[in-house]
Amino acid sequence: MTTTLATTAHAASTGVLREIYERMLERPLPPTYRPAHGGAPGIVVAHSLEPRLIPKVFATSSTLNGAGPLAWPERELVNATTSRLNQCLY
Amino acid sequence: MTEAPWRLSAAVRARAAAVGLDDDALVHGVALSAYFGHLNRVADAVGVSLDYAVRYPAPHAVPSTPRYELAPAGTDASVGPLALTRRPATAAALDAWRAYMLERDAPLPRAERDAILARVNMHLGGPPGPAGDPLFAELADTVALAPWALGPAAFASLRARGADDALLFDVCVVATTANMLRRIGVALAALSR
Incomplete structure (x- = not known):
């Protein structure tokens, strides 16, 4: 699938980006968030033009999505509402 | 929070408390x-x-949707009782992210990063800052105020001037980083009042 800005998928990645993708795949993640294609999720790949940003963005995610006090369904509600208002349909 | 974080208030905080959502929540x-x-x-x-x-494809974004409104000038973003210090790990992660995106010189020069940061902050009630390249400003405005309009058309002017994807992505992420951090500051200040 062609994107508006260039991306590099896991299978085509090399060097620093490859290492970062590999580290991302080792993160503890609920199975429902793991894409069936087995590679990095699209939102991670979306950051591939700036590989060193990826650990910073998703380290933040771990602090917000891996802990309370909001419960998982409440967090998903916040995320879905935010996305709907921003008209992000990813 | 998403549309007008400065409209959050002590009344919202009280209503949240009444249904069991404390300040940490x-x-x-x-x-x-x-x-x-x-x-x-x-x-x-x-x-x-x-x-x-997916069984049911998502609807398309509507690029003509009006932009989010601008916050009143002088909107408070000062640190109050509701602060990110309540989540030290989040605060540390955001600080590392902020430093990485806002404190370097390539591909976007540091002065242009500062200009985008100031412009996005101004949309969310911050003081005016240094003016930067008008095409970078135009793209930053779309990122912050009309994300549904992002797409090839939003990049056309900069592409016509020779901007490559790395530069376009850098402009977008500087703007969205500034937008994220300012929204948090404005929202927490509003809830703390």
Whole structure:
């Protein structure tokens, strides 16, 4: 699938980006968030033009999505509402 | 939080408390929403496709949707009782992210990063800052105020001037980082009043 800005998928990645993708795949993640294609999720790949940003963005995610006090369904509600208002349909 | 974080208030905080959401839960929700606003903007700027099949395709974004409104000048973003210090790990992660995106010189020069930061902050009630390249400003405005309009058309002017994808992505992420951090500050200040 062609994107508006260039991306590099896991299978085509090399060097620093490859290492970062590999580290991302080792993160503890609920199975429902793991894409069936087995590679990095699209939102991670979306950051591939700036590989060193990826650990910073998703380290933040771990602090917000891996802990309370909001419960998982409440967090998903916040995320879905935010996305709907921003008209992000990813 | 997403549309007008400065409209949050002590009354919202009280209403949340009445249904069992304490201050820590509010700080969590504010940070989470701002963070997801970043993911939304990057997903739309880059144009990633879904990772999974869906039975009912999502509706299309409507690029002509009016921009989010601007916050009143002088909107408070000072630190009050509701602060990110309640989530030290989140605060540290955001600080590392902020430093990485806002304190370097390539591909976007540091002065242009500062100009985008000031412009996005101004849209959210901050003081005016240094003016930067008008085309960078135009793209930053779309990122912050109309993420549904991100796409090839939003990049056309800069592409015509020779900007490559790395530079376009850098402009977008500087803007969305500034937007995320300012929204958190404005929202927490509003809830603390």
